Amino acid sequence: MEKLKLIVGMGSCGIAAGAGKVFDKIKYLQNNEQLDIDLDQTSCVGMCYREPLVEIIDNNISYLYGGIDEEKVEELIEHHQKFHLPIKELVVKTEEFKTIDNEFTDSQVKIALRNCGYINPERIEEYIANNGYKAITKIAENSLSQEQIIQNIIDSGLRGRGGGGFLTGLKWRFANNNKNAEKYIICNADEGDPGAFMDRSVLEGDPHSVIEGMIIGAYAIGANDGVIYCRAEYPLAIKRLNIALAQAREKGFLGKNICGIKNFNLDIHVKEGAGAFVCGEETALIASVEGERGMPRKRPPFPAASGLWKKPTNINNVETFANIPWIIFNGAKEYAKYGTEKSKGTKVFALTGKINRGGLVEVPMGITIKDIIYKLGGGIQNGKKFKAVQLGGPSGGCIPAYLDDTIVDYDSVNATGAIMGSGGMVVMDESTCMVDMARFFLDFTQKESCGKCTFCRIGTKRMLEILTRITEGEGKEGDIEKLEELSYQIKDSSLCGLGQTAPNPVLTTIKYFRNEYEAHIRDKKCPAKSCTKLLTYEVISENCTGCTICAVNCPTNAIDGGKKTIHFIRQDACIKCGACLTKCNFDAIKIS
Amino acid sequence: MRINRIAAKKLQTEPKEVDLSLIDSLIKKYKGKNGNLIPILQGIQAIYRYLPESALRKISDETGHKLSDIYGVATFYAQFRLNPVGKNIIKVCHGTACHVQDAKNITTALKEHLKIEDGQTTPDGLFTLESVACLGCCSLAPVMMIGDDTFGKLSGKSAVKVIRDIKKKENN
Numbered sequence: 001m002e003k004l005k006l007i008v009g010m011g012s013c014g015i016a017a018g019a020g021k022v023f024d025k026i027k028y029l030q031n032n033e034q035l036d037i038d039l040d041q042t043s044c045v046g047m048c049y050r051e052p053l054v055e056i057i058d059n060n061i062s063y064l065y066g067g068i069d070e071e072k073v074e075e076l077i078e079h080h081q082k083f084h085l086p087i088k089e090l091v092v093k094t095e096e097f098k099t100i101d102n103e104f105t106d107s108q109v110k111i112a113l114r115n116c117g118y119i120n121p122e123r124i125e126e127y128i129a130n131n132g133y134k135a136i137t138k139i140a141e142n143s144l145s146q147e148q149i150i151q152n153i154i155d156s157g158l159r160g161r162g163g164g165g166f167l168t169g170l171k172w173r174f175a176n177n178n179k180n181a182e183k184y185i186i187c188n189a190d191e192g193d194p195g196a197f198m199d200r201s202v203l204e205g206d207p208h209s210v211i212e213g214m215i216i217g218a219y220a221i222g223a224n225d226g227v228i229y230c231r232a233e234y235p236l237a238i239k240r241l242n243i244a245l246a247q248a249r250e251k252g253f254l255g256k257n258i259c260g261i262k263n264f265n266l267d268i269h270v271k272e273g274a275g276a277f278v279c280g281e282e283t284a285l286i287a288s289v290e291g292e293r294g295m296p297r298k299r300p301p302f303p304a305a306s307g308l309w310k311k312p313t314n315i316n317n318v319e320t321f322a323n324i325p326w327i328i329f330n331g332a333k334e335y336a337k338y339g340t341e342k343s344k345g346t347k348v349f350a351l352t353g354k355i356n357r358g359g360l361v362e363v364p365m366g367i368t369i370k371d372i373i374y375k376l377g378g379g380i381q382n383g384k385k386f387k388a389v390q391l392g393g394p395s396g397g398c399i400p401a402y403l404d405d406t407i408v409d410y411d412s413v414n415a416t417g418a419i420m421g422s423g424g425m426v427v428m429d430e431s432t433c434m435v436d437m438a439r440f441f442l443d444f445t446q447k448e449s450c451g452k453c454t455f456c457r458i459g460t461k462r463m464l465e466i467l468t469r470i471t472e473g474e475g476k477e478g479d480i481e482k483l484e485e486l487s488y489q490i491k492d493s494s495l496c497g498l499g500q501t502a503p504n505p506v507l508t509t510i511k512y513f514r515n516e517y518e519a520h521i522r523d524k525k526c527p528a529k530s531c532t533k534l535l536t537y538e539v540i541s542e543n544c545t546g547c548t549i550c551a552v553n554c555p556t557n558a559i560d561g562g563k564k565t566i567h568f569i570r571q572d573a574c575i576k577c578g579a580c581l582t583k584c585n586f587d588a589i590k591i592s
Numbered sequence: 593m594r595i596n597r598i599a600a601k602k603l604q605t606e607p608k609e610v611d612l613s614l615i616d617s618l619i620k621k622y623k624g625k626n627g628n629l630i631p632i633l634q635g636i637q638a639i640y641r642y643l644p645e646s647a648l649r650k651i652s653d654e655t656g657h658k659l660s661d662i663y664g665v666a667t668f669y670a671q672f673r674l675n676p677v678g679k680n681i682i683k684v685c686h687g688t689a690c691h692v693q694d695a696k697n698i699t700t701a702l703k704e705h706l707k708i709e710d711g712q713t714t715p716d717g718l719f720t721l722e723s724v725a726c727l728g729c730c731s732l733a734p735v736m737m738i739g740d741d742t743f744g745k746l747s748g749k750s751a752v753k754v755i756r757d758i759k760k761k762e763n764n
Contacts, residue, residue: 013729016742048731194687194726232634232671234728235740274630275670277725291629292661293668309626350730352689358731390688426688440691444725450668555704577700 002059004037004080006073009053009117011044011204012236013197017051018069025070029077037077043205045117046360047104050092053117058084066092066101103375104357109338111346112161112322113362116205121240124247127208133253135328136215140259146176149220149328156332157344158324162188162280162317163392163421164497165343165410168324174304175221175314183223184313185214185266187321188285189230189237192277193393194444196424198348199318201360203230203237206322207244211268213321215253216328218266221314226268229285232275241270277394277448281496282307282315284450295450296496317422319348339365343409347420353390353427354381363408370404373427384429388512392421394441394448395501397508398434417508419501433530434513435520438506439467445502456499459490463506471531475521480510532576535591541566543588550580550589610644619654629657629665633672642673670724678713678720680758683737684751687726693733699723701748705755718762719755 008014008023029035047053050066054073057063063086065076072090079087086094092101110116119126127133139149154169175183187210191199202210214226230238245268248254256265271289278284279294286308288294307313323345327335336344343365349372352358356378363372369389373379380386388398397418399406406412413420428437446460463486466479487503494500510517519525526534539550539559546564551557558574561567567588569580581589618635622628632655636647643666652659666672682702686695699710702721706714713720729735732744736751743754 012742013731016729016732016735016744051731191728192725194691195689195730196726197728197730200728233724233726272631272634273669274634274672276668288630289627291627291631291665293664352730352733353692358689393688424688426692428692432692437692440688 004077005040005057006037006077007040007042007055007057009043009045009051009055010041011117011201012234013048014044014051014053015236019052021070022052022054022068022073025073026077029074035077035081040120041122042117042119043121044201044360046108046113046201046362047092047101047357048359049357050101053092056080056086058086061096062094063091063096064093065090101357104359104361104378107367107371107376108362109346109364110362111326111335111338112202112209112319112348113205113360114326115209116201116360119206121205121207122243124208124244124251127206131329132208132325133212133251135325136212136219136253136259138329139216139219140261146220146222149216150176152332153220153324153327156327156335157339157342158320158327158335159343159410160317161319161323161347161422163395163419165420168316168320171304171316172217172220172314174302175223175312178305178312180312182225182311183221184308184311185218185221185223185226186285186289186308186313186315187214187226187228188280188282188315188317189228189234190273190279190285191231191234191318191422192280192448193395193422193424195352195390195393195426196350196422198350198360198423200234200237202318202322202348203234204240207237207241208248209322209325210318211241211244211248212253213316213324214268215258215266216324217314217316217321219258219261219264221312223314224265226266227289227308228268228270229273229279229289230270232272238270238272245269276450277444278450278496278498281498284496285315286313293450295452296498298495319423340407340409340412342411347408347423349408349423349425351377351425351427353425354384354429354432355379355427356381365409366407368404369399369406369408372408372425373404377427380427380429384431386427387430387432388428388434390418390426390428390437390505391424392419392501392504393424394444395419395497395504396421396424397504398428398437398512399508400512403512417504417511419504431528431530433471433526433528434509434516435467435526436471436528436530438509439464439471441505442467442502445498449498449502453494453496453499455490455493456495456502459486460499460502462486463490463503467506470517470520471526472533473520473524473531475517475524477521479521480514480517484510529591532578535576536571537569537574537576537578537580538590538592539567539569540588540590543586545586545588547585549583549585553579553583555579610640610646612646612650614639615647615650619651623655628655629662630669633662633666637672640676642676645674676713678717679762680718680738681720681722682755683722683724683727685725685727685729685733685735685737686723687730687733689730690726690733690735695734697748698734698736698746698751701752702755705752718759 054068055064150172158168159165258264276294279288281296283297284294303313348362386401388400390398399416442464446464449456451457544566551559558570684699735744
């Protein structure tokens with residue numbers, strides 16, 4: 001009988017959900033109760049909705065348990081030691097039998113996330129044991145030329161996963177064409193889209209795949225220095241990257257004559273971003289690495305000709321790099337097997353919002369939005385109605401429920417007015433107000449605008465003012481048209497992607513939910529009952545029992561009525577906080 | 593990130609006892625290196641938890657960066673603060689997922705409980721309230737972060753309870 005092995009999922013979200021405590025508890029049991037078990041950690045497997053996750057390997061059979069706390073883990077260990085059988089109702093994933101979460105795992109194809117949640121990210125040996133660094137060794141052993149690799153990546157059809165969707169291989173060719181002794185390769189890990197966390201998960205769960213991708217990219221374009229520009233808000237990712245880089249140096253995957261390839265020298269270091277959404281833009285990112293304000297520059301010259309320190313530079317996103325070693329190792333054909341004609345391979349999405357199974361999913365391109373939401377995501381929370389999904393964050397747009405047959409690939413998504421973006425997918429139900437959603441994103445882009453282009457700087461501000469007015473019941477006839485006009489002007493006159501895409505959330509919500517805008521403006525009503533200034537709270541007298549709980553909890557004492565008498569809300573004093581509604585046990589408060 | 597972030601403008605006068613010798617090693621490490629300004633500022637903030645004006649002047653004198661450039665960078669990025677902050681910085685996430693799950697409610701409840709506005713520090717210096725764009729724990733929305741601890745699936749009430757517990761600990 002082999003020793004019991006426990007692996008705790010220690011990604012940022014796992015730790016936030018309490019995985020650290022579970023880990024400590026097992027350690028305590030190991031030390032103080034002399035339990036003969038193995039303990040290890042891994043990162044996010046994507047089932048964020050079941051965190052904290054603990055995998056137990058018993059007799060070489062793996063059972064992944066979800067929703068585990070300190071007490072439950074003790075119970076699990078006891079049970080496994082005694083019977084060597086799983087506690088079935090807590091298992092979320094195993095090869096042995098079907099679980100409630102089978103649909104979540106079955107529809108996925110894991111390429112970029114191949115190791116996330118399976119290996120210990122702080123040990124290079126585990127990465128190597130899973131075909132890690134085999135791609136760069138393959139290049140060395142078969143003396144593949146730069147051109148062969150670039151052609152391979154072009155053949156695979158891989159397009160930039162940061163949102164641009166430009167053919168990665170082609171980008172490499174541009175950088176390669178420029179013959180300069182000094183070139184840079186940069187990994188854009190400044191994941192700024194609020195509501196997206198796939199890059200964080202890859203960096204935390206499998207940093208070596210990104211590093212190997214960068215090594216291959218550096219070889220293909222002829223770069224000798226690499227930078228990973230990572231958000232400072234991701235401390236765990238930065239820590240694991242630095243550990244991984246040190247290990248790669250030690251094993252000779254970074255340094256001089258890497259893998260015996262003559263004159264192929266490369267080192268990579270991490271640069272911490274300081275918090276600016278616009279730094280996701282290539283030229284702004286370069287300015288930031290140079291220590292300046294992260295403001296975009298005019299292109300051309302493109303970074304491939306003149307980038308960091310005016311040297312040819314190639315920038316790819318985290319997920320793009322994570323795909324590279326797999327493509328080189330398994331072949332371009334294998335990768336191109338997945339996906340649609342123009343969008344090959346898989347894409348990682350961060351599925352969040354009002355969805356039952358929120359988490360990280362990697363699906364082949366071409367899957368429908370419906371399948372992602374209902375099959376993988378398990379439908380909408382609390383049985384509510386699906387209204388729209390926001391793709392691409394503040395640069396993207398929303399796709400309404402009736403277009404849920406839309407397939408996920410670059411061109412189909414673009415056709416709806418949204419963009420694929422980096423992969424944030426926020427699901428909204430009937431209680432989400434689309435005007436407020438547009439206001440929310442505009443508020444974000446307006447604050448993140450660097451201020452260089454007038455239309456972006458001032459235009460977004462004017463748009464935000466109009467949207468705020470509308471959500472507060474001060475909308476006027478002609479506001480929608482004014483918003484549209486401003487949107488097109490901002491799109492046309494901005495230098496970088498931030499401004500060019502900032503109006504997208506407004507344009508798509510107007511396109512698909514114009515009636516909601518009109519309801520706010522003409523009837524001063526919020527159909528989703530979300531914009532507080534447009535709501536009135538009233539007591540339903542038939543249901544009111546006079547329990548006083550609403551009056552006691554009202555922060556402004558706006559509710560009159562004593563014990564056993566029907567209560568009344570004074571509208572002039574009501575601040576519309578909703579406390580009465582949440583407190584009432586008799587459904588006696590209504591919003592209109 | 594930048595949603596109602598801690599005011600970039602200098603509001604308070606600086607405490608007198610800023611020990612500038614603490615940044616000597618930092619200057620030594622980065623002096624003369626390309627692209628050193630942001631790492632230097634990050635280093636200063638790691639020491640003092642904000643960017644004291646006197647430290648910025650010293651950096652300008654010793655590294656040759658113009659004070660105006662330093663100020664430009666310090667006010668551009670959301671990470672940097674020009675004012676001292678409370679012992680515990682409460683970062684309430686207002687990313688998309690948290691927004692959809694009513695993060696506004698959390699901030700309102702905390703504002704009422706602490707009697708401060710977003711971006712301000714309590715008079716006892718215990719708490720600073722801040723709104724951030726995304727902490728990347730979207731599946732636990734709504735989320736807030738205090739120090740290294742993240743609290744998920746909050747309601748206004750449970751968020752206030754977290755604050756109360758910290759206060760209790762501090763007072764003991």
